Amino acid sequence: MQNENNLDNLEDLDLKKEEDSISKVNIDRFKERDGVSLKKLGFGLWYLEHQKGLMLTVYIFLGLIGFVTWFSFFKTFGHYVLIGMKEDQALVASMINNSGIKHSEVVKTAPQELQVGTAEVLLNSNGTYDIVIKIKNINSRYYSRFSYFILFNNEKLGPFNDFILPEEEKYLMLLDQKLSRRPSSVSLEVEHSWTKLDGHKIKEWAEYRDNYIDFIVDNKVFSNPKESNLSEKLNLSSVKFDLTNNSAYSYYELSLDILLYSRGRLASVNQYPIERIESGETRGIDITWPGKVNRADNIEVVPNIDIMKDNITYIP
Known part of the structure; x- marks a missing residue:
């Protein structure tokens, strides 16, 4: 009887030692050679336990996005229906009723024609003529490189090329012209190529001109x-x-x-x-x-x- 008790005690002692040895094992150091790791199994278990909560969070997030999107759409569409349509109708009506830029405004901004003086015709000792015409550019922001013709006695001389600066007064001179007779009246025909001054480069024309000339x-x-x-x-x-x-x-x-x-x-x-x-x-x-x-x-x-x-x- 005593031997049986001793045998039971020895079994209990062995079982306790086995439990103690198992409790001392570091599970984190355990590595599986094949299959799914313990960490992945743990994550899968956690996901299954919290699946409903996660899906509910996703649904709430998507619902908020949909609410904001539809709210923005109805707000914009409602503003257009209540206000925007009336503004568009008023804009179309103003475009229909608008007669465009007035001719007087175009004339104000366009370069003005040259002022042309009376032509001087001078007879030279060799029988040729010098024709001199004084012209003036009254535009303060436009210069021109132009071609011109001299008209007289049903004749036409030219074309000749010249230029005129803003606010410049100068002479057109045709020297030693062989004419059949002295012109009784002389007129000028000009074909312009106007150019506007670059306001970024030339702010004050008079100062710019005086620095050069x-x-x-x-x-x-x-x-x-x-x-x-x-x-x-x-x-x-x-x-x-x-x-x-x-x-x-x-x-x-x-x-x-x-x-x-x-x-x-x-x-x-x-x-x-x-x-x-x-x-x-x-x-x-x-x-x-x-x-x-x-x-x-x-x-x-x-x-x-x-x-x-x-x-x-x-x-x-």
């Missing part, structure tokens, strides 16, 4: 054929003056329009080219002037240069 003409002297002593047989006068480029720019070329006045009336005209004149340079000009001009009490020298062209200046 700044020439000083000094010591003007006219000598008639008797005084010039250039020739005993030919009527050759001379015109002398000093030209100073007072601007900050050196120019490849420009031309000078020269007009002689006698007793307040235009007596003779000429043009003189200038090549490569540097900033600050003073150049003496001496021109032999053909024709019989006995007196010139005023000499007008006008620099003629298109400062709106590219590549007209250089760095010495």
Whole structure:
């Protein structure tokens, strides 16, 4: 009997040791060689336990999105029905009733035509004619490169090309024209190509122009054929003056329009080219002037240069 009790005690002791050894095993260190891991099994068990709650959360989230979407749609559609349709009808009605831009507004913004003076026709000693027409551009923000024709006695000369800057007053000169007879009346026909100034580059035109076109003409002297002593047989006068480029720019070329006045009336005209004149340079000009001009009490020298062209200046 005592042996049986001892045997039972030994069995209980072995079972207790086995339980203690099992409790000391680290399950996290256990790795399955095949199949699903314990972590995945644990996640699957957790998902099954909380499946209803998760699905309910998804349904609530989707329901909120649908509610916001439909609410936005009905709000926008309702606003259009109540207000937007009336605004569209008013807009269509205003477009139908609108007669467009008024002609007077177009005229205000469009460039105005040149002011054209009376043509001067001068007879030269060799029988040719010089035709001089004074023009003025009254536009402050437009310049033009144009072609023109001279009309007279049912004849038409041209085309000739020229330019005019904003607010510029200049002369159109046709020199040594061989005509059958002196024109009784002369008119001008112009074909413009107007260009508006770039407001970002040129804000104040007068300041911009004066920075580029700044020439000083000094010591003007006219000598008639008797005084010039250039020739005993030919009527050759001379015109002398000093030209100073007072601007900050050196120019490849420009031309000078020269007009002689006698007793307040235009007596003779000429043009003189200038090549490569540097900033600050003073150049003496001496021109032999053909024709019989006995007196010139005023000499007008006008620099003629298109400062709106590219590549007209250089760095010495």
